[in-house]
Amino acid sequence: MTERELIPVFDGHNDVLLKLMTLGGAEPERMFLDGTPKGHIDLPRARQGGFAGGFFAIFPPPVGRSMDISGPPPGAGRNAGLPAELSQADATQSTLAMASILFRLERASEGALTICRSAADIRLAMERNSIAAVFHIEGAEAIDPDLQMLDVLHAAGLRSIGPVWSRRNIFGEGVPFRFPSSPDTGDGLTDAGKALVKACNRRRILVDLSHLNEKGFRDVAAITDVPLVATHSNVHAICASARNLTDWQLGAIRESRGMVGLNFATGFLREDGRMVSNTGLVIMLRHIDALLEALGEDGVGLGSDFDGALVSASIRDVTGLPRLIDAMLEHGYGRELVEKIAWRNWVGMLERTIG
Numbered sequence: 062m063t064e065r066e067l068i069p070v071f072d073g074h075n076d077v078l079l080k081l082m083t084l085g086g087a088e089p090e091r092m093f094l095d096g097t098p099k100g101h102i103d104l105p106r107a108r109q110g111g112f113a114g115g116f117f118a119i120f121p122p123p124v125g126r127s128m129d130i131s132g133p134p135p136g137a138g139r140n141a142g143l144p145a146e147l148s149q150a151d152a153t154q155s156t157l158a159m160a161s162i163l164f165r166l167e168r169a170s171e172g173a174l175t176i177c178r179s180a181a182d183i184r185l186a187m188e189r190n191s192i193a194a195v196f197h198i199e200g201a202e203a204i205d206p207d208l209q210m211l212d213v214l215h216a217a218g219l220r221s222i223g224p225v226w227s228r229r230n231i232f233g234e235g236v237p238f239r240f241p242s243s244p245d246t247g248d249g250l251t252d253a254g255k256a257l258v259k260a261c262n263r264r265r266i267l268v269d270l271s272h273l274n275e276k277g278f279r280d281v282a283a284i285t286d287v288p289l290v291a292t293h294s295n296v297h298a299i300c301a302s303a304r305n306l307t308d309w310q311l312g313a314i315r316e317s318r319g320m321v322g323l324n325f326a327t328g329f330l331r332e333d334g335r336m337v338s339n340t341g342l343v344i345m346l347r348h349i350d351a352l353l354e355a356l357g358e359d360g361v362g363l364g365s366d367f368d369g370a371l372v373s374a375s376i377r378d379v380t381g382l383p384r385l386i387d388a389m390l391e392h393g394y395g396r397e398l399v400e401k402i403a404w405r406n407w408v409g410m411l412e413r414t415i416g
Contacts, residue, residue, distance in 0.1 A: 067110075067111035067383060067386075068111060068383075068386050068396075068399060068400055068403050068404075069111050069112075069113035069187060069403065069404050070110070070111055070112055070113060070115075070363060070382050070386075070403045070404055071113050071114050071115050071183070071187075071193065071362075071403070071404035071407045071408060072112065072114070072115030072116070072322070072363050072364065072365050072367070072407075073115060073116055073292035073293050073322025073362055073363060073364030073365070073407060074115070074116050074118055074197075074199075074271070074292045074293035074322060074324075074364040074365060074366050074367075074369070075101070075102055075115055075116070075117060075118060075365060075366070075367040075368055075369065076118050076120055076199075076366065076367070076368040076369030076370075077093065077100065077101070077102045077103075077117065077367065077368045078117055078118065078119055078120075078159040078162050078163055079118070079119075079120050079122065079159065079368065079369065080099065080100045080102075080368045081093055081159075081162050082155065082158055082159050082162060083122075084097075084099055084100075085162070089162050089165075090162065090165045090166045090169045090170075091169075093166055094166070094169060094170055094173070100367075100368045100378070101365075101367035101368045101372070101378040101379055102367050102368055102378070102379045104170070104173060104174070104192070106378060106379045106380050107192060107379050109379075109380045110378075110379040110380040110381065110382040110383060111382055111383060111386075112192065112379045112382060113186075113187050113192065113193060113404060114177070114183065114186060114187065114192045114193030114194055114195070115193075115194070115195065115365075115407075116195045116197040116221055116292055116364075117163055117194045117195065117196065117197060118197045118198070118199040118369070119155075119156050119159040119160060119163075119196075119197065119198045119199065120159075120198075120199040120200055120226060120369070121147055121151070121152035121155045121156055121200055121202050121203060121226075122155060123144060123145065123147065124147065124148075124151045138238065138239070139239065139240050139241075139334070140239060141237045141238050141239050142237055143227060143228045143229060143234070143235065143237050143247075144227065144228045145228065146202075146228055146229050146230060147200075147202045147228065147230070148202070149202055149203060149204075149205060151202075152200070152202030152203040153202075153203040153210070155203075156198065156202075156203035156214075157203075160196070160214070160217065163176065163194065163196060164176070164217075166194075167194070170191075170192075172189065172191055173191055173192060174191060174192040174194055175189075175191045175192070175193055175194065176194050176195075176196060176218050177193045177194060177195055177220075178218055178220060178415070179411075179415060179416050180408050180409075180411040180412040180415065180416065183195070183408055183411065184408065187404075195220050195221055195411070195415075196214075196217070196218040196219045196220055196221070197219075197220070197221040197222065197223075197269070197292075198214070198219060198221070198222045198223065199223045199226050199269070199272070200223060200224075200225060200226030200228070200230065200235075200272070201222055201223070201224050201225070201230065201232055201257065202230045202231075204232075204257070206231055206253045208256070208257065208260050211257070211260060211261075211264075211266075215264050215266060219266060220265075220266055220267060220411075220415045221266060221267040221268075221269055221292070221415070222257075222261060222266055222267070222268060222269065223268075223269035223270075223271060223272055223273075223292070224250070224254055224257055224258070224268065224273065224277075225272050225273060225277070226272050227272050227304075229247075231251060231253050231254075232250060232251060232253050232254035232257050233248070233249060233250040233251055233254040233273065233274075233277045233280075234246075234247040234248050234249075234274055234277060235272040235273060235274060235277075236272060236273070236274045236303040236304055237303055238302075238303070238304065238328075239302070239303040240300075240301060240302045240303070240328070240334030241301035241302070241334065242301065242302065242303035243275065243297075243303065243307070244274050244275040244278070244297070244303050244304070244305070244306075244307065244310070245274065245275040245276065246274045246275070246303055247274050247276070248274075248276060248277075249274070249276030249277045249279060249280040250276075250277050250280040250281070254277070254280070255280060255284055258280075258281055258284045258285055259284060262284075262285055262286055262287060265414065265415050265416050266415065267287075267290055267411070267414045267415055268281060268285060268287075268290070269290060269291065269292045270289060270290065270291045270294075271291045271292050271293050271294045271304075271324075271364070272304070274303075275307075275310070278310055278313075282313050282317070285317075287317075287413070287414050288314075288317045288318050288319035288320065288410065288413055288414060289313060289314045289317040289319035290314075290319050290320050290321075290410065290414070291306060291310075291314065291319075291320075291321045291322070291364075292322045292364045293322050293323075293324040293326075293364030293365070293366050294306050294321055294322070294324055294329070294364070295323060295324050295329045295330060295348050296311070296348050296351040296352060296355070297310075298351065299330075299332060299344075299347060299348055299351060300328075300329055300330055300331055300332060300334060300348075301334065302328065302329050302334055304324075304329050305329055306321065308355070311352075311355040311356060312355070314355075314356060314360065315355060315356045315357065315360060318359075318360075318413070319356075319360065319410075320356070320359075320360050320361070320362055320406060320407070320410045321352055321356060321360065321361060321362070321364075322362045322363050322364020322365075322407070323345065323348055323349055323352065323361070323362070323363050323364055323365075324364050324365070324366050324370070325345070325363075325364075325365045325366055325367070325370065325372040325373065325376060326366050326369075326370035326371060326372065327340040327370075327371055327372065327373055328370075328371070330344045330345060330348060330373075331344060332344075336371050337371075338371060338372070338373060338374040339374060340373045340374070340375070341373065341375055342373065342375050342376075342384070342385060342388045345373070345385065345388075346388060346389065346392050349361060349389070349402065358398055358401055359401065359406055359409065360406070361401075361402050361406060362402055362403075362404075362406045362407045362410075363385075363402065363403065365379075367379060386399060386403060389402065
């Protein structure tokens with residue numbers, strides 16, 4: 062596929078801000094804008110791969126722990142428990158640091174990256190060939206029970222939030238990185254978590270279900286008045302990871318006119334649950350087939366988890382996105398459907414959620 066023919070990709074999840082905070086030194090924005098051999102995404106490679114934008118996640122990492130962005134997450138394992146809880150003070154420090162990097166990226170990029178607060182902003186950024194970045198939080202440990210920080214972050218541009226990562230916090234409990242396992246692994250949302258979901262609905266902040274356990278998922282479904290969205294999750298019937306979505310969860314998402322972004326992490330794709338790079342594109346297409354069957358053509362997108370997971374060597378990094386696009390076309394998906402999966406469905410979903 063030539064550059065002229067590239068189908069743009071708007072992606073449901075990346076962890077590039079964590080990479081920049083961890084590895085970027087005094088000027089992390091330069092690492093992104095000038096390019097780096099490290100990780101999965103930077104501006105030169107994004108241009109090469111047709112990466113038009115996506116959800117730029119802020120994930121508060123464990124304190125004092127080096128995060129290996131190319132390997133399994135902390136605590137990963139076939140019978141893993143939940144990682145340790147994180148204090149609000151520690152989470153606030155890293156959350157604000159990554160938010161600052163995102164703002165600095167926008168300023169330093171001179172129009173090459175735009176923080177988008179609405180679907181209209183995304184469309185305009187794409188028209189201008191500017192990477193459209195949605196400010197997203199993965200794990201709400203920085204937010205206080207009175208939700209004052211939520212107001213501050215929303216005013217700064219926050220438009221999407223996963224209440225939990227795969228650990229407990231004051232809002233609920235995430236799923237462990239466990240295989241094989243059902244997502245029914247613990248308690249649901251706390252009262253504070255239910256209040257957070259309602260507050261997000263009022264502020265038109267998307268609530269991401271990707272790391273919630275089954276009871277928490279049910280709680281959100283019972284409370285929310287907007288579509289159910291899992292930004293980076295796969296099909297449990299194919300890969301029995303606790304992180305993946307069961308048939309009833311997919312049914313609830315479809316009933317709400319919601320959406321799922323395909324996670325590229327090999328451990329959430331493979332039938333054996335192994336996190337190994339020697340994983341072909343065929344298994345990704347199998348998950349997309351199953352998601353299309355469960356959700357319909359308007360309910361499926363991509364949620365790569367770039368810079369936060371081990372991905373297939375067939376893709377390698379953001380420059381490999383055209384290979385996945387080509388594989389979908391060769392698999393028999395028409396160009397209109399491929400464009401929906403690649404970017405149109407996400408933009409349409411954001412029109413129905415954040416406005």
